Amino acid sequence: MWRHYIYIHFKESDGVPFYVGKGAMRVRQKTNTYERACDPNRNNHWKNIVNKHGLVINIIMSCKTDEEAQKQEKRIILAIGRLDFGTGTLINKTDGGEGHA
Numbered sequence: 853m854w855r856h857y858i859y860i861h862f863k864e865s866d867g868v869p870f871y872v873g874k875g876a877m878r879v880r881q882k883t884n885t886y887e888r889a890c891d892p893n894r895n896n897h898w899k900n901i902v903n904k905h906g907l908v909i910n911i912i913m914s915c916k917t918d919e920e921a922q923k924q925e926k927r928i929i930l931a932i933g934r935l936d937f938g939t940g941t942l943i944n945k946t947d948g949g950e951g952h953a
Contacts, residue, residue: 853877854914856921858928859889861898864906868941871898872928872948874921886911897943922949 861871875888889909892899912928915921925948933940934947 854916856915856918857886857889857911858913858915858921858924859886859909859911860928861889861902862908862910863901864908866905867908869932870901870935870941870943872925872932872942872944874915874918874925874948876918876921895945901943925949 855877856874857877858872858874860869861873862869873888875886878885878887886909889911892902913924915924929942929944929948932942934942934944936943936945
């Protein structure tokens, strides 16, 4: 498994994906962690969804480089679609490819 990864947050109530992100594994006390995927410090829209529907997190792929992770994040966001554009269910505010490395 490579260091960089892509994750999807799903509503626990109905399995609908609502957020796609990328992160990088941090090695802490000999344990690999997915800190970014599990980080609850998000915007109010994300928090409201989780409070109402619950949260399921899926790590869907690992990538060798951050550049590859950015590319895959963009591809997945485009495929699922953004709520603010009326193209899908994601609350992502960007098309991906930036943010936490």
